[in-house]
Amino acid sequence: MPIIIGIMKPRLYKNLLRVLYILSIAVYIYFLTDGWSFYETPYQERPHMEQRYRNLRPAGFRGHTFGVIGSLMMIFMLLYSARKRMERFQKAGNLSHWLDIHIFFGIMGPLLIVLHTSFKVQGLVAVSFWSMVAVALSGVFGRYLYIQIPRNILGNELSTDELEKINKEMADRLKTDFNLDDELLSIVEESAAPRLAPDAGIAKMLLLLLVNDLSLRFGLRKIPADLAARLEMPPKLLHLLWRRARQRGLLRMRTMLANQVHQLFHYWHVVHKPFAVIMYVIMVIHIAVDVLMGYRWIF
Numbered sequence: 001m002p003i004i005i006g007i008m009k010p011r012l013y014k015n016l017l018r019v020l021y022i023l024s025i026a027v028y029i030y031f032l033t034d035g036w037s038f039y040e041t042p043y044q045e046r047p048h049m050e051q052r053y054r055n056l057r058p059a060g061f062r063g064h065t066f067g068v069i070g071s072l073m074m075i076f077m078l079l080y081s082a083r084k085r086m087e088r089f090q091k092a093g094n095l096s097h098w099l100d101i102h103i104f105f106g107i108m109g110p111l112l113i114v115l116h117t118s119f120k121v122q123g124l125v126a127v128s129f130w131s132m133v134a135v136a137l138s139g140v141f142g143r144y145l146y147i148q149i150p151r152n153i154l155g156n157e158l159s160t161d162e163l164e165k166i167n168k169e170m171a172d173r174l175k176t177d178f179n180l181d182d183e184l185l186s187i188v189e190e191s192a193a194p195r196l197a198p199d200a201g202i203a204k205m206l207l208l209l210l211v212n213d214l215s216l217r218f219g220l221r222k223i224p225a226d227l228a229a230r231l232e233m234p235p236k237l238l239h240l241l242w243r244r245a246r247q248r249g250l251l252r253m254r255t256m257l258a259n260q261v262h263q264l265f266h267y268w269h270v271v272h273k274p275f276a277v278i279m280y281v282i283m284v285i286h287i288a289v290d291v292l293m294g295y296r297w298i299f
Contacts, residue, residue: 017100024108031062031115039119046118056118063116070112071283073105074132095156103143110136128282134275142268144210148254148261163255170248178233178241185245191227192245206257 032039038052047053055062080102083089110132121129150158150166158166175185223242231238254261 013097017104020104024104028108028111028115031066035062035115035118043120058116058118058120063118066112067116070109070116071287073109073112074280074283077102077105077109096151099143099146103139106136106139124282125286128279128286131275131279131282135272135279138268138272138275142265142272145261145265145268148206148257149265150251150254150258160255160258163251163258167248167251167255170244170251174241174244174248178231178237184231187227188231188241188245189249191224192242192249 035052035056038046038049038056041049046057054060057063058067080098083092083098084095113129113132117125117129150163171185174180174188175182180188223238228238231241233241
């Protein structure tokens, strides 16, 4: 799938990804609400709900289906690691697209496993379940760290020289497209994305990056009125200048953060990988034990 979508235009790809999430979550909400009367029933009373019990318990038709699909999604998550590490797959589509699919499976897989358990998490399965939750939650933080590392269109990390070249090109385009001198460009960029001292703490930098990311995405940070008056530009052109200046400011901060983010990425892997290993090992044990006890594919 990432190989196919790798040739799509970025906007089309993002829209398709949104549609995939919306449809998946809508279907999930339907099954959750449809079975809620069973899920909220105490364990000892569930067998009395004969039809629902046969269908929604982990070994039931729907419960088993959730388990199979959820497990397959968890297995498909490993394709991202293969794409990233195995030389033969290095050109198999955009790496960031593979990561997006990895994250999608990492969200929907655990959610389906929750329905498979029918909210009954006990014994060894509980260890796997909470490991799965830890993997999913740490994955959200890992995704944020990932996007802080500037990359090219194929998802590969940019070198220091490439970053300096891009920074200079962005500054030159700002000056040329909006007729700005060095002094005015500096004022605009300082207002759009404040500079940080090189010795600023990693926590402060990440927090400022998060604030700037959110404000850029939702347009929360507006251009100061006095600066807008000084620039004397039409509103649309002024908005474009402001957005580009903010993008360059974020790139500048991400460049400054590169070494610290790599260190955090290392510590993140220390947390993320062990939980993932525990989750997969217990998942295999769980499936093997069920097969040995006589449970079979029911489709």
